[in-house]
Amino acid sequence: PRSTEKPPWSYAALIGQAILASKQQKLSLNQIYQYISMAYPYYKKDAPGWRNSIRHNLSLNGSFYKTERSTFKRGKGSLWAIKEEDLECFADGNYIRKGSVAHNRK
Structure with a gap:
């Protein structure tokens, strides 16, 4: 059983974990929700608050971009x-923004 405690990672880190866990390293919004709620039961599938935060992060964080689905x-x-x-900002399941002090120490 997975912990129901709130995970220590930011929403950007959770999104990165989901995308990087996929074969093509591309996921739909719904697939991102599914990954997070399965990996971290703290985030219940039908709870709207965290889902809004995920959409907000995808839209505003410059590390993420939309790509079209293939015709197949x-x-x-x-x-x-x-x-x-x-x-590289998503190393070890975390998210460290480029230019941050912690990131520059590497």
Whole structure:
């Protein structure tokens, strides 16, 4: 059983964990929700608060971008991915913004 405690990571880190765990490193919004709620039971599937925060982070964090589905991929909407130049920001399941003091120590 997984812990029901709130995980220590930011929403950006949780999104990064989800995307990086996928084969193509691209996920739909719903797939991101599914990953987070399965990996961290603290985030209940139908609770709207954290889902709003995920959408907010995807829209405003420059490390994430939308990409179109291939014509062979079924489903609605775009897929979300991480900019290649920002992959290092997601090391060890965390998210450390480029330019931050902690990131510059590496």
